[in-house]
Amino acid sequence: MLHVAQPADPYRLATVVPLSIRDRSEPPPTGSAAARSAIPARIPRARGPVRRWRRMTHPHGGFEPAVDVLGGGDGAGRGRMVPIVSIDRHNGLASGPAAPGTCRLAGTPGNPMNIIIVDDEANIRRTLRVALEAAGHGVREAASGAEALAELGRRPCDAALVDLRLGGESGLDLIGPLREHAPRLAVVVITAHASIGSAVEAMRRGADDYLPKPFTPAEVRAVLDRVARQRGLRDRVEALEDLVRREVPEAELDARDPAMARVLELARRVAPTDAAVLLRGESGTGKGVLARALHSWGGRAGGPFVTVSCPSLGAELLESELFGHVKGAFTGAVRDTVGKVAAAEGGTLFLDEVGDLPVALQPKLLRFLQGKRYERVGEAAERQADVRLIAATNRDLEAMVAAGTFREDLLYRLNVLEVALPPLRERSDRLELADRMLAFFAGQTGRRLSGFTAEAREAIGRHPWPGNLRELRNAVERAAILAEGPEVGLADLPGRVARGPAGPGVSNAVEVGGPVTLEELEVEHIRQVLAASASLEEAAQVLGVDPSTLFRRRRKHGL
Numbered sequence: 437m438l439h440v441a442q443p444a445d446p447y448r449l450a451t452v453v454p455l456s457i458r459d460r461s462e463p464p465p466t467g468s469a470a471a472r473s474a475i476p477a478r479i480p481r482a483r484g485p486v487r488r489w490r491r492m493t494h495p496h497g498g499f500e501p502a503v504d505v506l507g508g509g510d511g512a513g514r515g516r517m518v519p520i521v522s523i524d525r526h527n528g529l530a531s532g533p534a535a536p537g538t539c540r541l542a543g544t545p546g547n548p549m550n551i552i553i554v555d556d557e558a559n560i561r562r563t564l565r566v567a568l569e570a571a572g573h574g575v576r577e578a579a580s581g582a583e584a585l586a587e588l589g590r591r592p593c594d595a596a597l598v599d600l601r602l603g604g605e606s607g608l609d610l611i612g613p614l615r616e617h618a619p620r621l622a623v624v625v626i627t628a629h630a631s632i633g634s635a636v637e638a639m640r641r642g643a644d645d646y647l648p649k650p651f652t653p654a655e656v657r658a659v660l661d662r663v664a665r666q667r668g669l670r671d672r673v674e675a676l677e678d679l680v681r682r683e684v685p686e687a688e689l690d691a692r693d694p695a696m697a698r699v700l701e702l703a704r705r706v707a708p709t710d711a712a713v714l715l716r717g718e719s720g721t722g723k724g725v726l727a728r729a730l731h732s733w734g735g736r737a738g739g740p741f742v743t744v745s746c747p748s749l750g751a752e753l754l755e756s757e758l759f760g761h762v763k764g765a766f767t768g769a770v771r772d773t774v775g776k777v778a779a780a781e782g783g784t785l786f787l788d789e790v791g792d793l794p795v796a797l798q799p800k801l802l803r804f805l806q807g808k809r810y811e812r813v814g815e816a817a818e819r820q821a822d823v824r825l826i827a828a829t830n831r832d833l834e835a836m837v838a839a840g841t842f843r844e845d846l847l848y849r850l851n852v853l854e855v856a857l858p859p860l861r862e863r864s865d866r867l868e869l870a871d872r873m874l875a876f877f878a879g880q881t882g883r884r885l886s887g888f889t890a891e892a893r894e895a896i897g898r899h900p901w902p903g904n905l906r907e908l909r910n911a912v913e914r915a916a917i918l919a920e921g922p923e924v925g926l927a928d929l930p931g932r933v934a935r936g937p938a939g940p941g942v943s944n945a946v947e948v949g950g951p952v953t954l955e956e957l958e959v960e961h962i963r964q965v966l967a968a969s970a971s972l973e974e975a976a977q978v979l980g981v982d983p984s985t986l987f988r989r990r991r992k993h994g995l
């Protein structure tokens with residue numbers, strides 16, 4: 437009886453071809469009609485009529501044509517014609533080419549990989565090899581776990597297709613050793629004994645994906661595409677992490693300074709709770725860095741960490757930024773947006789500079805804090821959020837409460853737990869921090885810098901660092917660029933640091949027309965206006981800039 441293979445992939449199996457001859461105890465003679473019809477004559481570049489038959493493992497028995505490769509080069513140098521191979525549930529080879537002119541070219545696959553097939557059955561290895569090579573992948577084979585490990589020892593691979601049943605061995609037991617041997621290897625477990633249980637177990641043991649038999653070339657391609665995408669994403673994350681490591685000095689979260697050490701100990705204790713935390717401290721003391729650390733030390737570490745900078749936008753826009761809006765809610769709301777509360781679902785929402793939260797928005801934040809309920813702007817439906825809140829401020833919130841610019845009930849909701857970071861001038865480890873930052877920036881800029889001169893150390897020790905860690909970081913980065921080496925001297929430090937405090941007869945004031953840079957003038961002017969203003973809005977008004985511009989300048993200058 438002729439069994440007709442159904443095309444599994446309509447884009448590739450352009451013709452339906454006879455697959456196998458069943459219910460025969462002997463293979464048909466090679467010149468028989470069955471043999472002739474098993475592979476249509478119009479198959480391009482096929483190896484001619486059936487010369488070999490192989491017994492199928494299907495319980496009904498029968499034979500199938502032993503055809504290995506049906507396609508070849510397309511003759512135009514554009515890659516290979518894909519052998520149309522589908523693997524049927526009985527491990528048979530359902531083969532058929534596209535009609536002439538309809539064959540698919542797979543000469544430039546997006547992600548060619550080196551793949552090792554680990555299977556004790558030679559026919560499965562060969563069938564997979566055909567399908568994988570046709571898709572442009574490099575293929576190696578191993579019949580057992582030991583062979584696979586030896587093969588990987590000789591040359592690394594990108595992915596392994598591992599059969600769950602490897603003769604007497606279990607493919608599941610091979611996942612661990614493969615992972616240890618080649619941590620970057622993507623492992624896909626294949627099995628004819630598909631069950632949710634074995635899939636879950638495979639993933640639990642570290643497999644990247646799972647391919648249940650019977651499978652088609654399209655399914656093999658889909659699983660490998662997923663693996664390649666995951667690999668690509670992993671590589672990108674690693675590259676970005678590397679970039680961040682090179683761009684940003686690692687935050688020192690094991691401080692030698694006793695006050696900072698106490699802060700960190702408290703932070704580690706509150707991290708696993710879901711309580712709201714208020715981080716207090718001058719600008720640049722590391723509140724943002726500590727907020728991230730709190731998130732990563734707690735149970736929500738796998739969830740998102742989302743920051744909202746309260747002074748960066750006006751009340752309306754900030755409300756929409758926080759809670760989202762629906763299309764048409766206000767002019768310019770051209771589509772629905774979800775907002776940062778929704779983006780932080782399952783994770784942490786960090787409200788930076790919460791003291792600058794517009795008064796009009798305070799009742800809405802309070803309501804959110806009370807029940808984690810909110811509405812998008814322009815929508816009546818109430819939504820529920822699962823978000824932990826961390827807030828930070830450098831403002832005296834109690835004084836703001838007294839002045840009526842910050843709601844007292846909101847303050848008590850925000851500061852269930854309070855952590856106060858010491859200013860850098862009070863930290864005994866500032867020279868160590870400076871040394872560590874210098875080592876980092878020297879590495880980043882490729883400079884050989886051995887450390888600071890005695891005068892430079894003295895200047896760093898006595899400077900009050902009003903911009904705290906941010907100012908120190910900027911000063912050290914600048915010095916690492918300017919220093920001729922091998923030591924960083926006084927002249928390499930910013931003028932305000934090098935000059936030191938004004939002594940008798942020595943003016944250290946930044947004066948208009950004096951020997952100071954424009955930037956130093958700007959910094960000093962902003963500093964004085966901020967000190968004289970009751971609010972950020974008032975300071976922005978005096979300076980003639982938008983509050984968000986002032987916010988950015990403060991960030992830039994560490995004010």
Ligand SMILES: Nc1ncnc2c1ncn2[C@@H]1O[C@H](COP(=O)(O)OP(=O)(O)OP(=O)(O)O)[C@@H](O)[C@H]1O
Pocket residue numbers: 684685686687688689717718719720721722723724725726788789828829830905906909991
């Ligand atoms: N523990 C730390 N070790 C080294 N560098 C740090 C540390 N904490 C913060 N920094 C550096 O100081 C800078 C300011 O940190 P961060 O933004 O967390 O401060 P902040 O207190 O939140 O400031 P602001 O109040 O202005 O928002 C960052 O550039 C960071 O690189």
